[in-house]
Amino acid sequence: MEQSNTLLDVKKLEVSYGHVDALKGVDVTVNQGEIVVLIGANGAGKTTLLDTILGINTPRSGSIQYNGTDITGRSADINVREGLTIVPEGRGVFTSMTVTDNLLLGAHHNMHESSDKIERVYQWFPILKERSDQMAGTLSGGERQMLAIGRALMSAPRIILVDEPSIGLAPIIVNNIIEILVNLNKEGYTILLSEQNAYKALKIAHRGYVLETGQVVLSGTAEELLEDPAVKDAYLGA
Amino acid sequence: MPLPMYYFLAVTAIYILLSWSIYLPYRVMHLHFMSVANMTISGYLGAYAALSWGWPFMLVLVVGIVVGAFVGWITSFAIGDAPTFAVVIVGFTYIYISKTVVENTDALGGTLGLFNIPSIHSDPSTSKLLLLIIVYLFVILMGFLIHRFENSRLGRAASAIFVDHQLAKSFGINVKRTGMFLQTWSSAMGGASGVLYAYLMRNLFPDFFTFHLIGIAMTMLFVGGYATMWGGLLAAPLLWGGPLLFPPEIASWRIVIYGTILVVMLVLKPEGLITRPLVYRIESYFRRRRDRRIPS
Ligand SMILES: Nc1ncnc2c1ncn2[C@@H]1O[C@H](COP(=O)(O)OP(=O)(O)OP(=O)(O)O)[C@@H](O)[C@H]1O
Ligand SMILES: [Mg+2]
Numbered sequence: 140m141e142q143s144n145t146l147l148d149v150k151k152l153e154v155s156y157g158h159v160d161a162l163k164g165v166d167v168t169v170n171q172g173e174i175v176v177l178i179g180a181n182g183a184g185k186t187t188l189l190d191t192i193l194g195i196n197t198p199r200s201g202s203i204q205y206n207g208t209d210i211t212g213r214s215a216d217i218n219v220r221e222g223l224t225i226v227p228e229g230r231g232v233f234t235s236m237t238v239t240d241n242l243l244l245g246a247h248h249n250m251h252e253s254s255d256k257i258e259r260v261y262q263w264f265p266i267l268k269e270r271s272d273q274m275a276g277t278l279s280g281g282e283r284q285m286l287a288i289g290r291a292l293m294s295a296p297r298i299i300l301v302d303e304p305s306i307g308l309a310p311i312i313v314n315n316i317i318e319i320l321v322n323l324n325k326e327g328y329t330i331l332l333s334e335q336n337a338y339k340a341l342k343i344a345h346r347g348y349v350l351e352t353g354q355v356v357l358s359g360t361a362e363e364l365l366e367d368p369a370v371k372d373a374y375l376g377a
Numbered sequence: 378m379p380l381p382m383y384y385f386l387a388v389t390a391i392y393i394l395l396s397w398s399i400y401l402p403y404r405v406m407h408l409h410f411m412s413v414a415n416m417t418i419s420g421y422l423g424a425y426a427a428l429s430w431g432w433p434f435m436l437v438l439v440v441g442i443v444v445g446a447f448v449g450w451i452t453s454f455a456i457g458d459a460p461t462f463a464v465v466i467v468g469f470t471y472i473y474i475s476k477t478v479v480e481n482t483d484a485l486g487g488t489l490g491l492f493n494i495p496s497i498h499s500d501p502s503t504s505k506l507l508l509l510i511i512v513y514l515f516v517i518l519m520g521f522l523i524h525r526f527e528n529s530r531l532g533r534a535a536s537a538i539f540v541d542h543q544l545a546k547s548f549g550i551n552v553k554r555t556g557m558f559l560q561t562w563s564s565a566m567g568g569a570s571g572v573l574y575a576y577l578m579r580n581l582f583p584d585f586f587t588f589h590l591i592g593i594a595m596t597m598l599f600v601g602g603y604a605t606m607w608g609g610l611l612a613a614p615l616l617w618g619g620p621l622l623f624p625p626e627i628a629s630w631r632i633v634i635y636g637t638i639l640v641v642m643l644v645l646k647p648e649g650l651i652t653r654p655l656v657y658r659i660e661s662y663f664r665r666r667r668d669r670r671i672p673s
Contacts, residue, residue, distance in 0.1 A: 195546055219549025231544045233537055235653065243530065244537055248549045250530050272661065274654075294549065 144171040145204075146298055146329050147192065152201035154184075154191050161187040163353040164201065169298065169331050174324050176340040176361070177333040178374055179350035185333035186228055188350070189300040192331075193225050194218045206297070220248045222297035226304060228333075230283040232290070234276030238267055241275050241286055245293030253293070260289040263319065281312035288319065298329040305336045317343055337374035341365050349374070383505055385621060387577040389614045390512045391570050395590070396597040396609030397519060398566040401559045403603055404535040405542075405552075406461055409560055410468030410591050411452065412567025415445040417475040417586040420571025421485050424494045424581055429484075434497045438572050445568020450561040457557035458542075472587070479583045490582035494575050512573050519566060523606045531555065589632060593617075596635045600642045602649025605656045612650065 147169040154162040161184045169175045177185050190196045192203055194215035202211045210218060224245075232241050242260060246253045261268040264285045270278060275286060284304055291299050301320065305313040313336065321343050324330050334340035341347055341361045349357040349370060357367065364370050398412035419441035426432040426440070452471075456464050480488050498504035526532050534555050537545035542552050575581050597616050601608025616638070620631045627634075642649065 190547070193547060195543065214551075215546050216549040216551040224549075225547050227544060227547055231541070231547075233540055233544075235540070236533070236536060237657075240533055240536075244533050244545075244548050244550075247530055247534055290548070 145169075146171045146206055147331065148204040149188070149192065150202045150204075152188070152191065152203065153199045154187050154196055155199055161353055162191070162198075165350070165353070165355055167331075167348055167355065169329060171329055172324070172327065173345045174320065174330045174332060174343055176337075176344040176347040177331070177350055178335070178337045178340070178347055178364075178370070179333070180335070180373075182352070183350040184353045185350060186302055187353075189225060189302050189331070189333060193223055193300060216248065219294055219296075222295070223300070224291040224294045224296035224298070225300040226284075226287045226291045226302060228302040228306070230280065230287050232275040232278070232283050232286050234274060236275055237272055238275055238278070238286060239271045242267075242290050242293050245290035246295075248294065256293050256295070260292055263292070263323075264289050280308055281315065284308065284312075284316055285319070288316075288323075292323075296328065298331065299323070301330060301332045303333055303335060305334065305339070313339065335374075337370070338365075378502070378505065381621070383509070385614075385618055386509055387512065389617050390509075390516050391574050391577070392594065392597060392613040392617050393516055393610055394519065394566055394570040394573075395594040396601070396613055397523060397606060398563040398570065399591075399594050399598050400603065400606060400609055401523070401563045401566075402464070402556070403598070404532070405538040405556050405559060407456075407459075407464045407556060407560065408461055408468075409464050409563055411449060411471050411560070412445075412563050412570070413586055413590050413594075414468070414471035414475045415448060415564045415567030416571035416574065416590075417472070417479060417583070418448060418571065419445045419568035420575045420581055420586075421479055421491065423572040424491050424575045425485060427495050428491070428493070434495075434576060437576075438569065441568045441572035442565050443568075445571070446561050446565035449564020449567075450557065452564075453557035453560040457560060458553035459556075469588075472591075476583050476586055479586075486581070488583060490580055491575075492580045494579045494581070496579065497576065508573075508577055512577065515569065515573065520606065520610070527606065531558065535559065592632065593635060596639045599649055600638055602651035604648055604653040605651055607656060608649050608651045 145168055149165060149167040152162050152165045153160070165188060167188070177188065179185050187196060191198050194213050197212050202209060204210070205221070205223065233244070239257070242257055243253060246256055266282060267286060267289055270282065275283065278286060304316050308316065317339055320330055320332065332340055332344065341364055344361040346360050347358065347364045348355050349364070357364065357369065395412060399409065402409035422444060423437040423441045427437050452467065456467050479485050485491055496504035498507055534545065534550045537548065537550060538552055538555060546552055597612040598609050600616065601612030616635065620628050620634060
């Protein structure tokens, strides 16, 4: 067992929407500096898990520890302040706001040195600098995903929850986004990534969890999951 | 100053403030009409204090604002992040209750109204001029504060909430606190409008503070453009002043005219005369000119 430094520890998490049980006792841990991937088909509960960690949903039971503190049920605005952030599914950017305003929204809770933060985002994504005064609605899908990631960086996070970044993007753009995530991870950002594109995600991840109808059915290192016959069968299309 | 001019300027200012007070909560999708109730409450309270206790104008104004803000703030604990329809209902309820209370309180003149609210200067025409100056200074101050708000992190947060409050939440925006802030501000402006209206007109009738006032203010906001503060500012003098120029037999159809304009506008140009992209284009035009003048 390697020496671990647990940043996020989710235990027996249960979440329901009315009568729908979206999560039925999920255990997930993320260590400092890792890329951890959540694999699962549509409706498996990936978004629910990420939203609940951030504090947008309230769990029915179970606990979430972040950096040694119990944050179960704590509201998102406090969690963002404390270094959690999300890149929402579907590249949620505000189409009728400029690229700059979208980025500034990410720094909502701490505008201190926001122009330095923007400059750093522009170093990651030079294309956004060229588009800075444009409405976000005029960006391409790949650019919007970059904007969503850039906005997450604006909050100076420790851990970034990334919800299906590759959905609806051309393979070459997906590779681009994946590469950015790897580089962000090398810079020290911890990443919890949900993906249906299991192969590409596992290739860059340290560890992974397979989610099926609200339960973790399999977990292990990325290599183990890539070799697992059940995973190969269901998610790698091999 | 001719009397019609005085009334035109006075009422225009009140309508600007009122349309802004509806505009502010609408920044987070709240159609909040409570400011009309705040007008009634602070207006009557202020008039009563001036008449019965001899309070000076400035004190009445400050207390009117504070009372408005307080009522709005307390209420916003319940509806700061409520769905739009709940906010609408609460606003209507407040209007109904405050009007009924006034109508049934003899000390406030009941249905007959409250008369002879003191002027702020012994000379009547000086008093009128002074009042107009104060009222427009207040409009300018509010306009300045709203403009500052628009370009602040709170203004951006409000725009995000307007489009998608769930998404806004995920950036760490406190949706409820933003709503509470805007509702409180709106009510404070409503309170101020009530006091200013009372002094400008020097009398108050409960019939003024009703749903047709909402209709007028809403028409101004939605015809002018609800997406920026400039819409109400432009539409208030046009919509209020325009019908004054009509012959009297047409002028009494004002509400019908407003209603027609509102419906036509909502169909043809739902965002109103002044849209956000338009304001954005104008602002960036001026920014570019300024940047050119200051070489970096
Ligand atoms: N707001 C909601 N109200 C009711 N049910 C919901 C809600 N959000 C999600 N669900 C249900 O919860 C379950 C998990 O949904 P979730 O969005 O977390 O899945 P997912 O793994 O992110 O799927 P996808 O890959 O399609 O994004 C689904 O059965 C879904 O129908
Ligand atoms: Mg999802």
